Amino acid sequence: MPTTPDPLTRTIETLHGPGFPAxxxxxxxxxxxxxxxIVLGHGRRPVYLYDNLPDRRELLFERYLTGAHQQDPFLLALRQGLGAGVWTLAEVSRLTGREPDYTHHFYPATGWREELGLLLPVRPDFTLLISLGRLAGRRPVTGAELTKLRRHFALVHALCRQQWGATPPPLPAAPEGEPEMERVRQAVTRTLARLGGPHLTRREREVATLxxxxxxxxxxxxxxxxxxxxxxxxxxxxxxxxxxxxRADLFTLFLGQLITTP
Structure with missing residues:
Protein backbone atom coordinates (compact mmCIF):
# COMPACT_ATOMS: atom_id res chain seq x y z
CA MET A 1 0.00 0.00 0.00
CA PRO A 2 1.54 3.37 -1.06
CA THR A 3 2.40 5.76 1.75
CA THR A 4 1.60 9.46 1.78
CA PRO A 5 4.80 11.48 1.29
CA ASP A 6 5.89 13.70 4.16
CA PRO A 7 5.50 17.49 3.61
CA LEU A 8 9.14 18.06 2.64
CA THR A 9 9.12 15.22 0.12
CA ARG A 10 5.83 16.49 -1.32
CA THR A 11 7.27 20.00 -1.67
CA ILE A 12 10.32 18.72 -3.53
CA GLU A 13 8.12 16.58 -5.79
CA THR A 14 6.11 19.64 -6.84
CA LEU A 15 9.11 21.82 -7.69
CA HIS A 16 8.71 23.69 -11.02
CA GLY A 17 4.98 22.96 -11.04
CA PRO A 18 1.86 24.97 -10.15
CA GLY A 19 1.30 22.86 -7.01
CA PHE A 20 4.51 24.04 -5.37
CA PRO A 21 3.12 27.05 -3.41
CA ALA A 22 0.41 24.93 -1.75
CA ILE A 38 -0.71 34.19 1.26
CA VAL A 39 2.17 33.90 -1.20
CA LEU A 40 2.94 36.98 -3.28
CA GLY A 41 5.82 37.95 -5.52
CA HIS A 42 7.03 41.53 -5.58
CA GLY A 43 8.77 43.30 -8.39
CA ARG A 44 7.18 46.49 -9.66
CA ARG A 45 3.90 45.44 -8.04
CA PRO A 46 2.52 42.41 -6.18
CA VAL A 47 1.94 39.21 -8.17
CA TYR A 48 -0.56 36.78 -6.69
CA LEU A 49 0.79 33.22 -6.43
CA TYR A 50 -1.29 31.37 -3.81
CA ASP A 51 -3.57 31.68 -0.80
CA ASN A 52 -5.53 29.36 1.46
CA LEU A 53 -7.80 31.99 3.01
CA PRO A 54 -10.95 30.33 4.37
CA ASP A 55 -13.06 33.46 3.88
CA ARG A 56 -12.90 37.22 3.29
CA ARG A 57 -10.89 36.61 0.11
CA GLU A 58 -12.42 39.71 -1.45
CA LEU A 59 -10.16 41.74 0.86
CA LEU A 60 -7.11 40.28 -0.89
CA PHE A 61 -8.29 40.89 -4.46
CA GLU A 62 -10.49 43.96 -4.11
CA ARG A 63 -8.55 45.92 -1.48
CA TYR A 64 -5.04 44.60 -0.80
CA LEU A 65 -3.86 43.98 -4.38
CA THR A 66 -5.60 47.13 -5.64
CA GLY A 67 -4.03 49.58 -3.21
CA ALA A 68 -3.78 48.50 0.43
CA HIS A 69 -0.49 46.68 -0.27
CA GLN A 70 1.20 50.09 -0.54
CA GLN A 71 0.76 50.45 3.24
CA ASP A 72 1.73 46.88 4.17
CA PRO A 73 4.47 47.17 6.85
CA PHE A 74 6.32 44.16 5.41
CA LEU A 75 6.55 45.75 1.96
CA LEU A 76 7.42 49.15 3.39
CA ALA A 77 10.24 47.48 5.33
CA LEU A 78 11.37 45.65 2.18
CA ARG A 79 11.60 48.97 0.31
CA GLN A 80 13.61 50.39 3.21
CA GLY A 81 16.17 47.61 2.84
CA LEU A 82 14.98 44.92 5.27
CA GLY A 83 16.80 41.72 4.36
CA ALA A 84 15.78 38.12 3.92
CA GLY A 85 14.38 36.33 6.94
CA VAL A 86 11.36 35.57 9.10
CA TRP A 87 9.92 38.74 10.60
CA THR A 88 7.03 39.48 12.93
CA LEU A 89 4.52 42.24 12.29
CA ALA A 90 5.69 43.96 15.46
CA GLU A 91 9.32 43.94 14.24
CA VAL A 92 8.59 45.49 10.85
CA SER A 93 6.13 47.98 12.35
CA ARG A 94 8.85 49.27 14.67
CA LEU A 95 11.00 49.84 11.59
CA THR A 96 8.36 51.47 9.37
CA GLY A 97 5.72 52.80 11.76
CA ARG A 98 2.06 51.92 11.33
CA GLU A 99 -0.04 53.43 8.56
CA PRO A 100 -3.35 54.50 10.17
CA ASP A 101 -5.59 53.40 7.27
CA TYR A 102 -3.95 49.98 7.10
CA THR A 103 -3.84 49.46 10.87
CA HIS A 104 -7.30 50.71 11.77
CA HIS A 105 -9.37 49.90 8.68
CA PHE A 106 -7.88 47.17 6.49
CA TYR A 107 -6.08 44.90 8.94
CA PRO A 108 -8.93 44.46 11.48
CA ALA A 109 -11.23 43.44 8.62
CA THR A 110 -9.00 40.43 7.84
CA GLY A 111 -9.63 38.83 11.24
CA TRP A 112 -5.92 38.10 11.62
CA ARG A 113 -4.62 38.31 15.19
CA GLU A 114 -0.96 37.89 14.35
CA GLU A 115 1.20 37.72 11.22
CA LEU A 116 4.66 36.51 10.34
CA GLY A 117 6.28 37.39 7.04
CA LEU A 118 8.99 35.45 5.21
CA LEU A 119 10.98 37.73 2.90
CA LEU A 120 12.70 35.62 0.25
CA PRO A 121 14.70 37.37 -2.51
CA VAL A 122 14.84 34.94 -5.43
CA ARG A 123 16.06 37.25 -8.22
CA PRO A 124 17.49 40.76 -8.22
CA ASP A 125 14.10 42.09 -9.31
CA PHE A 126 11.78 39.63 -7.58
CA THR A 127 11.19 38.95 -3.87
CA LEU A 128 8.65 36.60 -2.33
CA LEU A 129 6.56 37.55 0.68
CA ILE A 130 4.91 34.60 2.40
CA SER A 131 2.45 35.90 4.98
CA LEU A 132 1.40 33.47 7.70
CA GLY A 133 -1.54 34.50 9.84
CA ARG A 134 -3.33 33.36 12.96
CA LEU A 135 -6.94 34.36 13.41
CA ALA A 136 -8.42 36.05 16.44
CA GLY A 137 -8.91 33.62 19.30
CA ARG A 138 -5.70 31.70 18.64
CA ARG A 139 -2.73 31.93 20.99
CA PRO A 140 0.22 34.11 19.99
CA VAL A 141 3.26 32.68 18.21
CA THR A 142 5.80 31.56 20.79
CA GLY A 143 9.50 32.30 20.78
CA ALA A 144 10.20 28.61 20.22
CA GLU A 145 7.96 28.55 17.13
CA LEU A 146 9.61 31.64 15.71
CA THR A 147 13.03 30.08 16.31
CA LYS A 148 11.90 26.90 14.55
CA LEU A 149 10.81 28.78 11.42
CA ARG A 150 14.06 30.75 11.39
CA ARG A 151 16.05 27.54 11.73
CA HIS A 152 14.35 26.18 8.59
CA PHE A 153 14.53 29.47 6.66
CA ALA A 154 17.63 28.56 4.61
CA LEU A 155 15.88 25.42 3.36
CA VAL A 156 12.74 27.34 2.41
CA HIS A 157 14.81 30.00 0.67
CA ALA A 158 16.70 27.38 -1.36
CA LEU A 159 13.43 25.73 -2.44
CA CYS A 160 11.97 29.08 -3.51
CA ARG A 161 15.09 29.98 -5.50
CA GLN A 162 14.73 26.65 -7.32
CA GLN A 163 11.08 27.39 -8.09
CA TRP A 164 11.24 31.08 -9.02
CA GLY A 165 14.90 32.01 -9.34
CA ALA A 166 15.46 31.61 -13.07
CA THR A 167 12.09 32.20 -14.70
CA PRO A 168 9.03 34.41 -14.27
CA PRO A 169 6.62 33.01 -11.66
CA PRO A 170 4.19 30.38 -12.99
CA LEU A 171 0.53 31.25 -13.08
CA PRO A 172 -1.41 30.23 -9.98
CA ALA A 173 -2.93 26.77 -10.14
CA ALA A 174 -6.48 26.68 -11.44
CA PRO A 175 -9.11 24.62 -9.62
CA GLU A 176 -8.97 20.91 -10.45
CA GLY A 177 -11.14 19.66 -13.27
CA GLU A 178 -11.79 21.00 -16.77
CA PRO A 179 -14.60 23.57 -16.58
CA GLU A 180 -17.07 23.83 -19.42
CA MET A 181 -16.99 26.93 -21.57
CA GLU A 182 -20.15 28.32 -19.98
CA ARG A 183 -18.55 28.14 -16.54
CA VAL A 184 -15.48 29.91 -17.89
CA ARG A 185 -17.64 32.63 -19.44
CA GLN A 186 -19.50 33.14 -16.19
CA ALA A 187 -16.25 33.33 -14.22
CA VAL A 188 -14.87 35.95 -16.63
CA THR A 189 -18.09 37.97 -16.39
CA ARG A 190 -18.08 37.88 -12.58
CA THR A 191 -14.40 38.82 -12.42
CA LEU A 192 -14.85 41.78 -14.76
CA ALA A 193 -17.81 42.97 -12.68
CA ARG A 194 -15.72 43.08 -9.49
CA LEU A 195 -12.43 44.18 -11.01
CA GLY A 196 -10.90 46.86 -8.82
CA GLY A 197 -13.45 46.41 -6.07
CA PRO A 198 -14.83 49.66 -4.69
CA HIS A 199 -11.98 51.77 -6.05
CA LEU A 200 -13.27 52.25 -9.61
CA THR A 201 -16.20 54.21 -10.96
CA ARG A 202 -18.61 52.52 -13.35
CA ARG A 203 -16.99 54.26 -16.33
CA GLU A 204 -13.46 53.37 -15.21
CA ARG A 205 -14.50 49.72 -14.92
CA GLU A 206 -16.00 49.88 -18.42
CA VAL A 207 -12.71 51.26 -19.78
CA ALA A 208 -10.73 48.57 -17.92
CA THR A 209 -13.00 45.86 -19.35
CA LEU A 210 -12.51 47.09 -22.90
CA ARG A 247 -1.76 47.20 -19.61
CA ALA A 248 0.33 44.15 -18.64
CA ASP A 249 -0.15 45.00 -14.95
CA LEU A 250 -3.92 45.17 -15.52
CA PHE A 251 -3.89 41.73 -17.16
CA THR A 252 -1.88 40.31 -14.25
CA LEU A 253 -4.39 41.66 -11.75
CA PHE A 254 -7.32 40.34 -13.80
CA LEU A 255 -5.81 36.85 -14.16
CA GLY A 256 -5.19 36.59 -10.43
CA GLN A 257 -8.81 37.45 -9.71
CA LEU A 258 -10.13 35.19 -12.48
CA ILE A 259 -8.26 32.11 -11.34
CA THR A 260 -9.61 32.51 -7.83
CA THR A 261 -13.19 33.40 -8.75
CA PRO A 262 -15.55 30.94 -7.03
Missing amino acids: ALVALLSSWVPFDCA ILHGCDTVTIAERLGIGPGTVKNHRKHLYAKLGLAS
Whole structure:
Protein backbone atom coordinates (compact mmCIF):
# COMPACT_ATOMS: atom_id res chain seq x y z
CA MET A 1 0.00 0.00 0.00
CA PRO A 2 1.54 3.37 -1.06
CA THR A 3 2.40 5.76 1.75
CA THR A 4 1.60 9.46 1.78
CA PRO A 5 4.80 11.48 1.29
CA ASP A 6 5.89 13.70 4.16
CA PRO A 7 5.50 17.49 3.61
CA LEU A 8 9.14 18.06 2.64
CA THR A 9 9.12 15.22 0.12
CA ARG A 10 5.83 16.49 -1.32
CA THR A 11 7.27 20.00 -1.67
CA ILE A 12 10.32 18.72 -3.53
CA GLU A 13 8.12 16.58 -5.79
CA THR A 14 6.11 19.64 -6.84
CA LEU A 15 9.11 21.82 -7.69
CA HIS A 16 8.71 23.69 -11.02
CA GLY A 17 4.98 22.96 -11.04
CA PRO A 18 1.86 24.97 -10.15
CA GLY A 19 1.30 22.86 -7.01
CA PHE A 20 4.51 24.04 -5.37
CA PRO A 21 3.12 27.05 -3.41
CA ALA A 22 0.41 24.93 -1.75
CA ALA A 23 2.94 22.22 -0.88
CA LEU A 24 5.33 24.83 0.53
CA VAL A 25 2.62 26.31 2.75
CA ALA A 26 1.73 22.81 3.97
CA LEU A 27 5.41 22.29 4.82
CA LEU A 28 5.56 25.54 6.79
CA SER A 29 2.35 24.64 8.63
CA SER A 30 3.79 21.24 9.56
CA TRP A 31 6.49 23.08 11.48
CA VAL A 32 4.34 25.84 12.98
CA PRO A 33 0.54 25.81 12.60
CA PHE A 34 -1.19 28.79 11.00
CA ASP A 35 -4.77 29.48 9.93
CA CYS A 36 -4.00 31.40 6.75
CA ALA A 37 -1.23 31.91 4.24
CA ILE A 38 -0.71 34.19 1.26
CA VAL A 39 2.17 33.90 -1.20
CA LEU A 40 2.94 36.98 -3.28
CA GLY A 41 5.82 37.95 -5.52
CA HIS A 42 7.03 41.53 -5.58
CA GLY A 43 8.77 43.30 -8.39
CA ARG A 44 7.18 46.49 -9.66
CA ARG A 45 3.90 45.44 -8.04
CA PRO A 46 2.52 42.41 -6.18
CA VAL A 47 1.94 39.21 -8.17
CA TYR A 48 -0.56 36.78 -6.69
CA LEU A 49 0.79 33.22 -6.43
CA TYR A 50 -1.29 31.37 -3.81
CA ASP A 51 -3.57 31.68 -0.80
CA ASN A 52 -5.53 29.36 1.46
CA LEU A 53 -7.80 31.99 3.01
CA PRO A 54 -10.95 30.33 4.37
CA ASP A 55 -13.06 33.46 3.88
CA ARG A 56 -12.90 37.22 3.29
CA ARG A 57 -10.89 36.61 0.11
CA GLU A 58 -12.42 39.71 -1.45
CA LEU A 59 -10.16 41.74 0.86
CA LEU A 60 -7.11 40.28 -0.89
CA PHE A 61 -8.29 40.89 -4.46
CA GLU A 62 -10.49 43.96 -4.11
CA ARG A 63 -8.55 45.92 -1.48
CA TYR A 64 -5.04 44.60 -0.80
CA LEU A 65 -3.86 43.98 -4.38
CA THR A 66 -5.60 47.13 -5.64
CA GLY A 67 -4.03 49.58 -3.21
CA ALA A 68 -3.78 48.50 0.43
CA HIS A 69 -0.49 46.68 -0.27
CA GLN A 70 1.20 50.09 -0.54
CA GLN A 71 0.76 50.45 3.24
CA ASP A 72 1.73 46.88 4.17
CA PRO A 73 4.47 47.17 6.85
CA PHE A 74 6.32 44.16 5.41
CA LEU A 75 6.55 45.75 1.96
CA LEU A 76 7.42 49.15 3.39
CA ALA A 77 10.24 47.48 5.33
CA LEU A 78 11.37 45.65 2.18
CA ARG A 79 11.60 48.97 0.31
CA GLN A 80 13.61 50.39 3.21
CA GLY A 81 16.17 47.61 2.84
CA LEU A 82 14.98 44.92 5.27
CA GLY A 83 16.80 41.72 4.36
CA ALA A 84 15.78 38.12 3.92
CA GLY A 85 14.38 36.33 6.94
CA VAL A 86 11.36 35.57 9.10
CA TRP A 87 9.92 38.74 10.60
CA THR A 88 7.03 39.48 12.93
CA LEU A 89 4.52 42.24 12.29
CA ALA A 90 5.69 43.96 15.46
CA GLU A 91 9.32 43.94 14.24
CA VAL A 92 8.59 45.49 10.85
CA SER A 93 6.13 47.98 12.35
CA ARG A 94 8.85 49.27 14.67
CA LEU A 95 11.00 49.84 11.59
CA THR A 96 8.36 51.47 9.37
CA GLY A 97 5.72 52.80 11.76
CA ARG A 98 2.06 51.92 11.33
CA GLU A 99 -0.04 53.43 8.56
CA PRO A 100 -3.35 54.50 10.17
CA ASP A 101 -5.59 53.40 7.27
CA TYR A 102 -3.95 49.98 7.10
CA THR A 103 -3.84 49.46 10.87
CA HIS A 104 -7.30 50.71 11.77
CA HIS A 105 -9.37 49.90 8.68
CA PHE A 106 -7.88 47.17 6.49
CA TYR A 107 -6.08 44.90 8.94
CA PRO A 108 -8.93 44.46 11.48
CA ALA A 109 -11.23 43.44 8.62
CA THR A 110 -9.00 40.43 7.84
CA GLY A 111 -9.63 38.83 11.24
CA TRP A 112 -5.92 38.10 11.62
CA ARG A 113 -4.62 38.31 15.19
CA GLU A 114 -0.96 37.89 14.35
CA GLU A 115 1.20 37.72 11.22
CA LEU A 116 4.66 36.51 10.34
CA GLY A 117 6.28 37.39 7.04
CA LEU A 118 8.99 35.45 5.21
CA LEU A 119 10.98 37.73 2.90
CA LEU A 120 12.70 35.62 0.25
CA PRO A 121 14.70 37.37 -2.51
CA VAL A 122 14.84 34.94 -5.43
CA ARG A 123 16.06 37.25 -8.22
CA PRO A 124 17.49 40.76 -8.22
CA ASP A 125 14.10 42.09 -9.31
CA PHE A 126 11.78 39.63 -7.58
CA THR A 127 11.19 38.95 -3.87
CA LEU A 128 8.65 36.60 -2.33
CA LEU A 129 6.56 37.55 0.68
CA ILE A 130 4.91 34.60 2.40
CA SER A 131 2.45 35.90 4.98
CA LEU A 132 1.40 33.47 7.70
CA GLY A 133 -1.54 34.50 9.84
CA ARG A 134 -3.33 33.36 12.96
CA LEU A 135 -6.94 34.36 13.41
CA ALA A 136 -8.42 36.05 16.44
CA GLY A 137 -8.91 33.62 19.30
CA ARG A 138 -5.70 31.70 18.64
CA ARG A 139 -2.73 31.93 20.99
CA PRO A 140 0.22 34.11 19.99
CA VAL A 141 3.26 32.68 18.21
CA THR A 142 5.80 31.56 20.79
CA GLY A 143 9.50 32.30 20.78
CA ALA A 144 10.20 28.61 20.22
CA GLU A 145 7.96 28.55 17.13
CA LEU A 146 9.61 31.64 15.71
CA THR A 147 13.03 30.08 16.31
CA LYS A 148 11.90 26.90 14.55
CA LEU A 149 10.81 28.78 11.42
CA ARG A 150 14.06 30.75 11.39
CA ARG A 151 16.05 27.54 11.73
CA HIS A 152 14.35 26.18 8.59
CA PHE A 153 14.53 29.47 6.66
CA ALA A 154 17.63 28.56 4.61
CA LEU A 155 15.88 25.42 3.36
CA VAL A 156 12.74 27.34 2.41
CA HIS A 157 14.81 30.00 0.67
CA ALA A 158 16.70 27.38 -1.36
CA LEU A 159 13.43 25.73 -2.44
CA CYS A 160 11.97 29.08 -3.51
CA ARG A 161 15.09 29.98 -5.50
CA GLN A 162 14.73 26.65 -7.32
CA GLN A 163 11.08 27.39 -8.09
CA TRP A 164 11.24 31.08 -9.02
CA GLY A 165 14.90 32.01 -9.34
CA ALA A 166 15.46 31.61 -13.07
CA THR A 167 12.09 32.20 -14.70
CA PRO A 168 9.03 34.41 -14.27
CA PRO A 169 6.62 33.01 -11.66
CA PRO A 170 4.19 30.38 -12.99
CA LEU A 171 0.53 31.25 -13.08
CA PRO A 172 -1.41 30.23 -9.98
CA ALA A 173 -2.93 26.77 -10.14
CA ALA A 174 -6.48 26.68 -11.44
CA PRO A 175 -9.11 24.62 -9.62
CA GLU A 176 -8.97 20.91 -10.45
CA GLY A 177 -11.14 19.66 -13.27
CA GLU A 178 -11.79 21.00 -16.77
CA PRO A 179 -14.60 23.57 -16.58
CA GLU A 180 -17.07 23.83 -19.42
CA MET A 181 -16.99 26.93 -21.57
CA GLU A 182 -20.15 28.32 -19.98
CA ARG A 183 -18.55 28.14 -16.54
CA VAL A 184 -15.48 29.91 -17.89
CA ARG A 185 -17.64 32.63 -19.44
CA GLN A 186 -19.50 33.14 -16.19
CA ALA A 187 -16.25 33.33 -14.22
CA VAL A 188 -14.87 35.95 -16.63
CA THR A 189 -18.09 37.97 -16.39
CA ARG A 190 -18.08 37.88 -12.58
CA THR A 191 -14.40 38.82 -12.42
CA LEU A 192 -14.85 41.78 -14.76
CA ALA A 193 -17.81 42.97 -12.68
CA ARG A 194 -15.72 43.08 -9.49
CA LEU A 195 -12.43 44.18 -11.01
CA GLY A 196 -10.90 46.86 -8.82
CA GLY A 197 -13.45 46.41 -6.07
CA PRO A 198 -14.83 49.66 -4.69
CA HIS A 199 -11.98 51.77 -6.05
CA LEU A 200 -13.27 52.25 -9.61
CA THR A 201 -16.20 54.21 -10.96
CA ARG A 202 -18.61 52.52 -13.35
CA ARG A 203 -16.99 54.26 -16.33
CA GLU A 204 -13.46 53.37 -15.21
CA ARG A 205 -14.50 49.72 -14.92
CA GLU A 206 -16.00 49.88 -18.42
CA VAL A 207 -12.71 51.26 -19.78
CA ALA A 208 -10.73 48.57 -17.92
CA THR A 209 -13.00 45.86 -19.35
CA LEU A 210 -12.51 47.09 -22.90
CA ILE A 211 -8.74 47.29 -22.39
CA LEU A 212 -8.81 43.66 -21.28
CA HIS A 213 -10.78 42.84 -24.43
CA GLY A 214 -7.86 44.22 -26.46
CA CYS A 215 -9.46 47.49 -27.55
CA ASP A 216 -7.30 50.52 -28.29
CA THR A 217 -8.11 54.09 -27.24
CA VAL A 218 -10.04 54.99 -30.40
CA THR A 219 -12.15 51.81 -30.28
CA ILE A 220 -12.96 52.35 -26.59
CA ALA A 221 -14.00 55.94 -27.34
CA GLU A 222 -16.31 54.79 -30.13
CA ARG A 223 -17.92 52.06 -28.05
CA LEU A 224 -18.55 54.33 -25.06
CA GLY A 225 -19.46 57.43 -27.05
CA ILE A 226 -16.76 59.60 -25.49
CA GLY A 227 -13.63 61.31 -26.76
CA PRO A 228 -10.18 59.64 -26.91
CA GLY A 229 -8.86 62.19 -24.43
CA THR A 230 -11.55 61.22 -21.94
CA VAL A 231 -10.62 57.55 -22.38
CA LYS A 232 -6.99 58.38 -21.61
CA ASN A 233 -8.04 60.26 -18.47
CA HIS A 234 -10.16 57.31 -17.28
CA ARG A 235 -7.26 54.94 -17.98
CA LYS A 236 -4.83 57.18 -16.10
CA HIS A 237 -7.17 57.37 -13.10
CA LEU A 238 -7.91 53.63 -12.92
CA TYR A 239 -4.21 52.77 -13.22
CA ALA A 240 -3.41 55.21 -10.39
CA LYS A 241 -6.20 53.88 -8.16
CA LEU A 242 -5.09 50.26 -8.64
CA GLY A 243 -1.36 50.96 -8.46
CA LEU A 244 -0.77 49.85 -12.06
CA ALA A 245 1.81 51.04 -14.53
CA SER A 246 0.76 49.33 -17.75
CA ARG A 247 -1.76 47.20 -19.61
CA ALA A 248 0.33 44.15 -18.64
CA ASP A 249 -0.15 45.00 -14.95
CA LEU A 250 -3.92 45.17 -15.52
CA PHE A 251 -3.89 41.73 -17.16
CA THR A 252 -1.88 40.31 -14.25
CA LEU A 253 -4.39 41.66 -11.75
CA PHE A 254 -7.32 40.34 -13.80
CA LEU A 255 -5.81 36.85 -14.16
CA GLY A 256 -5.19 36.59 -10.43
CA GLN A 257 -8.81 37.45 -9.71
CA LEU A 258 -10.13 35.19 -12.48
CA ILE A 259 -8.26 32.11 -11.34
CA THR A 260 -9.61 32.51 -7.83
CA THR A 261 -13.19 33.40 -8.75
CA PRO A 262 -15.55 30.94 -7.03
